[in-house]
Amino acid sequence: MATETAVHGPTGTDGADIRKTAMWGFLGSECLFFGSFIATFLLYSDETNGGPGTEVFDIPFTSVSSFVLLMSSLTMVLAHNAYERDDNRQLRIWLVATALLGTVFLGGQVFEFTTFYAEGLRMDVSPFGSAFFVLTGFHGAHVAVGVLMLTSMIILSRRGQLYRHRGMNVELVGLYWHFVDIVWIVIFTVVYLLQV
Amino acid sequence: MSTTEHATTGQPTTEHPPHPSVKRYWQIALFLGVVTAIEVAIAYIPDLDRTVLTVGLVGLGIIKFGSVVGWFMHLRFENKTMNRLFAIGLVLALGLFFIVLATFSGILSS
Amino acid sequence: MATLTPEATEVQEPDEHGSRGGLWSWITTVDHKRIGLMYGGTAMFFFLLGGIEALFIRLQLAVPDGTVLTSDQYNQLFTMHGTTMVFLVIMPLAAAFGNYLIPIMIGARDVAFPRMNAMSFWVFLFGGIFLSSSFFLGGFPDGGWFGYAPLSTQSEVIRMDFWALGLLILGIASLAGAVNFTTTIFTMRAPGMTMFKMPVFVWMQLVVAFLLLFSLPVITVALFEVFFDRNFGTLFYDPAAGGDPILYQHLFWLFGHPEVYILILPSMGIVSEVLPVFSRKPLFGYQFVVFAGAAIALLGFGVWAHHMFTSGLGPVAESAFSLTTMFIAVPTGIKIFNWLGTTWGGKISLKTPMLFALGFIAMFTIGGLSGVTHSVVPADTQQTDSYYVVAHFHYVLFGGAMFGIFAGVYYWWPKISGRYLSEALGKWHFWLMLLGFNLTFAPQHWLGLWGMARRTAVYPPDIGLETLNMVSTIGAFLIAVSMLPFLYAMLTNHRKGEPAPADAWDGRTLEWSVSSPPPHHNFHEVPTVEAIDDFWHRKYGEDEEGRAVRIATIPEPERFTDAYIHLPSPSYYPIMLAAGLVLAAYGFLFGPIGIPLLIVGALVLFGGIFGWAQEDPDHPMGDHDDHHGGHDDHEAETGPVEDEAGAAEGETAGDPEAAEVVEGEDA
Numbered sequence: 001m002a003t004e005t006a007v008h009g010p011t012g013t014d015g016a017d018i019r020k021t022a023m024w025g026f027l028g029s030e031c032l033f034f035g036s037f038i039a040t041f042l043l044y045s046d047e048t049n050g051g052p053g054t055e056v057f058d059i060p061f062t063s064v065s066s067f068v069l070l071m072s073s074l075t076m077v078l079a080h081n082a083y084e085r086d087d088n089r090q091l092r093i094w095l096v097a098t099a100l101l102g103t104v105f106l107g108g109q110v111f112e113f114t115t116f117y118a119e120g121l122r123m124d125v126s127p128f129g130s131a132f133f134v135l136t137g138f139h140g141a142h143v144a145v146g147v148l149m150l151t152s153m154i155i156l157s158r159r160g161q162l163y164r165h166r167g168m169n170v171e172l173v174g175l176y177w178h179f180v181d182i183v184w185i186v187i188f189t190v191v192y193l194l195q196v
Numbered sequence: 197m198s199t200t201e202h203a204t205t206g207q208p209t210t211e212h213p214p215h216p217s218v219k220r221y222w223q224i225a226l227f228l229g230v231v232t233a234i235e236v237a238i239a240y241i242p243d244l245d246r247t248v249l250t251v252g253l254v255g256l257g258i259i260k261f262g263s264v265v266g267w268f269m270h271l272r273f274e275n276k277t278m279n280r281l282f283a284i285g286l287v288l289a290l291g292l293f294f295i296v297l298a299t300f301s302g303i304l305s306s
Numbered sequence: 307m308a309t310l311t312p313e314a315t316e317v318q319e320p321d322e323h324g325s326r327g328g329l330w331s332w333i334t335t336v337d338h339k340r341i342g343l344m345y346g347g348t349a350m351f352f353f354l355l356g357g358i359e360a361l362f363i364r365l366q367l368a369v370p371d372g373t374v375l376t377s378d379q380y381n382q383l384f385t386m387h388g389t390t391m392v393f394l395v396i397m398p399l400a401a402a403f404g405n406y407l408i409p410i411m412i413g414a415r416d417v418a419f420p421r422m423n424a425m426s427f428w429v430f431l432f433g434g435i436f437l438s439s440s441f442f443l444g445g446f447p448d449g450g451w452f453g454y455a456p457l458s459t460q461s462e463v464i465r466m467d468f469w470a471l472g473l474l475i476l477g478i479a480s481l482a483g484a485v486n487f488t489t490t491i492f493t494m495r496a497p498g499m500t501m502f503k504m505p506v507f508v509w510m511q512l513v514v515a516f517l518l519l520f521s522l523p524v525i526t527v528a529l530f531e532v533f534f535d536r537n538f539g540t541l542f543y544d545p546a547a548g549g550d551p552i553l554y555q556h557l558f559w560l561f562g563h564p565e566v567y568i569l570i571l572p573s574m575g576i577v578s579e580v581l582p583v584f585s586r587k588p589l590f591g592y593q594f595v596v597f598a599g600a601a602i603a604l605l606g607f608g609v610w611a612h613h614m615f616t617s618g619l620g621p622v623a624e625s626a627f628s629l630t631t632m633f634i635a636v637p638t639g640i641k642i643f644n645w646l647g648t649t650w651g652g653k654i655s656l657k658t659p660m661l662f663a664l665g666f667i668a669m670f671t672i673g674g675l676s677g678v679t680h681s682v683v684p685a686d687t688q689q690t691d692s693y694y695v696v697a698h699f700h701y702v703l704f705g706g707a708m709f710g711i712f713a714g715v716y717y718w719w720p721k722i723s724g725r726y727l728s729e730a731l732g733k734w735h736f737w738l739m740l741l742g743f744n745l746t747f748a749p750q751h752w753l754g755l756w757g758m759a760r761r762t763a764v765y766p767p768d769i770g771l772e773t774l775n776m777v778s779t780i781g782a783f784l785i786a787v788s789m790l791p792f793l794y795a796m797l798t799n800h801r802k803g804e805p806a807p808a809d810a811w812d813g814r815t816l817e818w819s820v821s822s823p824p825p826h827h828n829f830h831e832v833p834t835v836e837a838i839d840d841f842w843h844r845k846y847g848e849d850e851e852g853r854a855v856r857i858a859t860i861p862e863p864e865r866f867t868d869a870y871i872h873l874p875s876p877s878y879y880p881i882m883l884a885a886g887l888v889l890a891a892y893g894f895l896f897g898p899i900g901i902p903l904l905i906v907g908a909l910v911l912f913g914g915i916f917g918w919a920q921e922d923p924d925h926p927m928g929d930h931d932d933h934h935g936g937h938d939d940h941e942a943e944t945g946p947v948e949d950e951a952g953a954a955e956g957e958t959a960g961d962p963e964a965a966e967v968v969e970g971e972d973a
Binding site: 014015016020021024025027028029030031032034035036038039042043059060063066067070071073074076077078081174175178179181182185186188189190193194196 | 218221222224225228229232235236238239240249250253254256257260261264265267268269271274275277278281282283284285286288289290292293296297300
């Protein structure tokens with residue numbers, strides 16, 4: 001029996017933050033979640049059941065909102081950088097920017113959904129509609145959860161309760177946020193650009 | 197047997213590997229923006245061969261995906277465990293749904 | 307926010323069971339051992355329910371044109387029997403063993419995320435109650451345990467809503483558990499315990515966690531699509547609108563086949579621990595058993611379509627999946643031969659755990675062989691949806707998984723309670739169960755090949771099915787009888803059980819080095835591991851002929867009741883979150899009148915999440931540089947980011963020299 005103790009805490013015996021290992025496992029799992037929805041969409045991309053198809057897509061509009069989400073990844077990584085440097089002013093500025101960009105993206109999605117409904121593309125009209133709305137809807141729900149987490153980060157940071165080694169921290173929220181962004185990179189290519 | 201894929205066990209590696217600078221982040225973001233613009237432009241080229249379009253867009257998408265994962269999510273600086281956890285999910289998602297869609301397409305029926 | 311105050315989490319003296327009494331302490335516990343026990347107890351209760359459902363099915367089928375049940379009742383019972391046994395019995399029993407044993411076997415003090423672990427259990431418990439309560443609220447689900455669309459999307463009553471929503475809820479529990487186990491095994495092993503010095507049981511749990519991690523999201527999507535079709539008018543599986551039910555089959559079996567290995571691998575792990583101890587030999591070909599487990603997991607993702615051979619995949623796909631299905635028999639066979647090799651030439655002691663382990667090998671081999679016959683497409687076309695399939699998967703899941711689980715129960719019970727389960731009653735249990743099991747399911751091979759279809763409530767007389775159906779029913783009741791000695795032994799164990807030493811079976815792995823029951827903090831000193839079966843090598847060396855020779859006697863470990871080791875504080879937020887989730891699910895199912903319940907549930911859920919996020923899980927009495935298992939969140943030593951000193955503090959958490967144990971409660 002040796003007396004050397006195990007290195008536990010947020011750092012596991014493999015030298016890495018255990019929460020990050022968990023988060024990457026979760027994100028690996030999420031790949032199959034979105035993969036299933038994207039596969040469903042690809043199968044049904046022509047099953048319009050007499051309703052509208054991909055011609056209702058507004059590529060310029062979606063390109064702008066994709067760009068907005070892409071740039072939110074930049075602001076997120078700058079927030080994380082400020083967090084690493086313990087620069088709380090910068091941290092909050094970039095967190096607020098990220099949350100705002102996310103909200104703009106969500107607003108764009110609401111506008112897009114409303115327009116599509118007006119044009120007759122609904123989720124109860126065709127398998128294509130079902131697959132489109134449920135896929136992008138679940139992505140939007142992920143963005144919304146991300147915005148909530150960012151907001152809590154901002155509030156906790158203001159109150160001086162943003163502990164580095166406890167619970168979710170800026171880095172973990174960042175990983176989640178970037179993941180939501182890369183899912184959108186795939187959706188933008190596969191669901192929008194390749195279908196028109 | 198003591199050989200293991202996790203040779204780091206018991207020997208904590210540097211907890212904070214060097215991270216890219218702020219400048220590098222801006223450069224990557226600029227790059228991502230340009231790639232997105234190229235993607236949209238390609239989609240609007242009239243009468244572009246469908247295969248070229250698909251290969252081009254998928255290729256550019258992979259570049260964007262990789263940049264965000266590698267740099268913004270700094271996976272390239274993380275340990276093997278994290279890299280593998282994500283890689284398995286990604287490879288399974290691509291592989292399994294490729295096969296599923298192939299069975300529907302009829303290319304496996306004849 | 308109601309964070310726990312220092313007073314509320316006053317140092318609690320662990321009693322001899324490593325526990326602090328009272329119902330509240332169980333409700334708020336984050337101790338992996340207690341969570342494991344609760345998992346086990348709950349799953350055993352559902353085992354009883356699922357067993358009763360099975361007895362009704364067998365009563366109905368005992369004679370031709372059975373009148374015990376209506377067709378509707380029969381549909382409900384076979385659906386719930388399958389759903390219960392898979393999702394509420396075998397999966398949680400595996401989680402029970404994993405919870406109790408993984409941290410002790412790898413030399414850790416808890417799992418990586420103790421509160422998330424508690425949440426997994428409560429979500430499982432409430433999800434199971436939710437699913438079963440459908441009986442009183444319109445009837446059990448009735449679309450089969452795999453809920454094929456469009457049958458599952460078209461029935462009018464809410465039965466299949468209970469099924470889809472119930473499984474979605476249970477999926478949350480399993481996914482959180484899988485993330486927890488993966489992280490625990492990768493990051494919290496004791497010093498020196500490399501991956502290839504881990505017990506095989508831990509390896510198999512890791513493989514299972516991987517399978518869960520990557521297959522659960524797929525069924526989650528399938529269930530969402532069914533649920534949306536039923537409730538929001540989507541057309542995923544409506545063929546009239548262009549939807550394709552075959553997609554559902556793909557998504558279900560992309561999960562469903564890995565699920566088969568999720569159910570069987572924990573038992574393979576248990577057997578791989580039991581056989582060496584009762585043969586007094588190391589496991590034959592440790593690396594082969596480990597690699598075979600990993601290979602099964604990998605191939606397990608590539609065989610799903612053999613469940614769909616009759617759905618018209620086309621000859622190329624059918625041939626490919628036929629081949630992968632044949633291939634998967636290879637790693638399975640490797641394991642079987644390694645287990646046999648382990649017993650070969652060993653000093654075999656036929657105690658109850660060993661009997662169940664040997665029973666596992668025999669029954670699982672039969673089930674495995676009938677499984678290989680499914681890989682042959684023409685044969686499978688005949689066998690699909692017949693009793694042959696029913697016989698096959700019961701040999702794998704009952705003859706395999708459940709025999710393995712009972713081996714584990716008899717093997718580790720002395721560690722859990724400090725007393726052996728009765729050998730005499732255990733032998734009655736084993737032989738009655740083995741006999742009853744084979745009487746029930748062996749005849750079903752013939753019934754199926756003679757054309758008896760599964761899921762039909764009646765069969766006509768005079769087509770030669772009577773005798774074997776009667777035999778099968780008698781067997782089922784014999785299985786029920788075999789549970790009586792087990793239950794009796796369990797219930798009287800605390801009085802009549804023979805006291806067991808800490809090292810109850812002359813064991814090989816770390817859990818036998820701690821007291822029985824293990825102390826709350828598992829290890830007084832975190833062990834350093836040098837070899838596979840490290841604990842065995844502390845006791846035995848080898849003489850010139852390679853025979854094991856006793857080199858040391860390990861004294862009975864102290865109970866360390868006065869040791870105070872910083873462990874995560876109890877929390878009621880996990881149960882609150884789980885309760886809110888399930889209340890909201892009930893509210894959702896009952897439409898307009900359920901809306902208040904939905905709102906209350908959502909509020910409780912969010913209250914749980916916010917309370918959780920703000921709770922200080924650190925024991926306020928803990929001095930700030932101790933290190934212990936279990937930490938989503940316990941590092942209060944690092945100041946808020948606001949503090950200028952934050953950067954320096956970030957490093958303290960990794961300090962391996964930090965004091966570990968503080969003796970005495972006034973520390």
